[in-house]
Amino acid sequence: TDVLDANRVVAEENRRILKQAGVFAINLMGSPGSGKTRVLERTLENIGNKIRAGIIQGDITTTLDSERLMKFEVPVVQINTEPFGGDCHLGANLVQRAVKSMDLSQIGLLFIENVGNLVCPAEFDIGENLKMLVFSVTEGEEKPLKYPLMFRECGVVLINKIDLLKHLNVKIDHLTQNIRRINPGAEVLRLSAETGEGVDEWISFLKDRINLYR
Amino acid sequence: TDVLDANRVVAEENRRILKQAGVFAINLMGSPGSGKTRVLERTLENIGNKIRAGIIQGDITTTLDSERLMKFEVPVVQINTEPFGGDCHLGANLVQRAVKSMDLSQIGLLFIENVGNLVCPAEFDIGENLKMLVFSVTEGEEKPLKYPLMFRECGVVLINKIDLLKHLNVKIDHLTQNIRRINPGAEVLRLSAETGEGVDEWISFLKDRINLYR
Ligand SMILES: Nc1nc2c(ncn2[C@@H]2O[C@H](COP(=O)(O)OP(=O)(O)OP(=O)(O)O)[C@@H](O)[C@H]2O)c(=O)[nH]1
Ligand SMILES: Nc1nc2c(ncn2[C@@H]2O[C@H](COP(=O)(O)OP(=O)(O)OP(=O)(O)O)[C@@H](O)[C@H]2O)c(=O)[nH]1
Ligand SMILES: [Mg+2]
Ligand SMILES: [Mg+2]
Numbered sequence A, B: 001t002d003v004l005d006a007n008r009v010v011a012e013e014n015r016r017i018l019k020q021a022g023v024f025a026i027n028l029m030g031s032p033g034s035g036k037t038r039v040l041e042r043t044l045e046n047i048g049n050k051i052r053a054g055i056i057q058g059d060i061t062t063t064l065d066s067e068r069l070m071k072f073e074v075p076v077v078q079i080n081t082e083p084f085g086g087d088c089h090l091g092a093n094l095v096q097r098a099v100k101s102m103d104l105s106q107i108g109l110l111f112i113e114n115v116g117n118l119v120c121p122a123e124f125d126i127g128e129n130l131k132m133l134v135f136s137v138t139e140g141e142e143k144p145l146k147y148p149l150m151f152r153e154c155g156v157v158l159i160n161k162i163d164l165l166k167h168l169n170v171k172i173d174h175l176t177q178n179i180r181r182i183n184p185g186a187e188v189l190r191l192s193a194e195t196g197e198g199v200d201e202w203i204s205f206l207k208d209r210i211n212l213y214r
Helices: A002-020 A036-046 A064-072 A092-100 A148-153 A162-167 A172-182 A199-213 B002-020 B036-046 B064-072 B092-100 B148-153 B162-167 B172-182 B199-213
Strands: A024-029 A053-059 A076-080 A109-113 A130-136 A156-160 A187-190 B024-029 B053-059 B076-080 B109-113 B130-136 B156-160 B187-190
Touching (some): A002 A024, A036 A053, A036 A064, A053 A092, A064 A076, A076 A092, A187 A199, B002 B024, B024 B036, B036 B109, B036 B199, B053 B092, B130 B148, B148 B172
Parallel strands (some): A024 A109, A053 A076, A156 A187, B024 B130, B053 B076, B053 B109
């Protein structure tokens, strides 16, 4: 469609701008409340001083998520889609405005937290180098089959909230199998952003990816 | 926008068709995995023989949810949006096709389970008499502030999965307050579709609403 074509042109511009500045950009997606911001909090606590992170926080409205990240003293830019029609996903345009407002010389790793939605954000390239999905076990094990595009597009799927598994009748092996059926190439990691379990594996995957990019 | 205007015309047709047949229609929305189908299972188990229910199951792809409902021997029609572009919400057009394929003389209450999404479905009138939101406590207490449109549009909000509260740091009173801030007129009910707690209150609310409609 015209909308996606126009978006792709701007996304390519974003990718050039970020590449020139040596910034590795991650499009962080997932359902509302899957734990995207919580995972960011854990990531910022554990990535050490060598990696300089920056955050673009995308939401329909409020600055609630960016306020949670202020304590990490990293550059955070909030985007709200409500003034532009309340889109359920970030487009490359809004991301470009945010990118151009940041001092990219201070950043090596840029997280762009997208609007909570398991469908539309997967269709819009925003100029990222990696699409990442945070998926909560509380959503159920057959979602990869029902919402395949998101799982197909993502290079890494973080299965979050594993601390709750003992209270659920969700089988994490079935969930993982369903993810592999849709996207055999995805890296699938399990963690609890609440307890910290699995965070080390996620951080070492992240560091590997950044080193590959350099 | 033109899309919403065209949709509204078809939605009004749906509403006329359903009213003539004496059918009370509910647009059932919520995030992926919030428990929409689980709540439907509990509802069909408990509404008794006097109410003749019918279901339109909307998903991007698969018939997984309608297969779960087959055991209740009620008419179930599956709609998939993938063949029509993979929309993240049901439009009035697809709903009209489904409605016209059903024998409405056998139905008094029609549930239309929408695609799992806390944003777009709230914008598209499909001809329903009531918009209902199933919201899981696992999504977090401040979502009404971050995704206000859905909460503003719904006449009833079912807070689901309350059996998990004791394992979460979510305060259900804060969640309820946030819902009231966005939509003071909404009926807010708490339940666990898993354990059955609160289902009786939901069924009596539902029966009251159907009687009001008659
Ligand atoms: N038990 C448990 N709860 C978690 C975990 N991660 C996040 N949560 C909770 O899940 C809820 C949502 O977390 P957020 O970080 O706001 O999720 P989000 O995906 O950023 O939400 P939006 O940006 O609003 O779509 C909060 O109540 C968190 O405390 C986890 O690993 N385990
Ligand atoms: N603990 C608990 N789990 C629940 C409850 N209701 C649903 N679940 C679980 O939540 C997961 C999703 O439930 P579904 O009924 O498939 O949710 P849905 O909203 O219909 O999902 P989609 O239609 O795919 O968007 C499943 O693992 C259910 O067992 C509840 O009240 N408590
Ligand atoms: Mg967030
Ligand atoms: Mg369902």
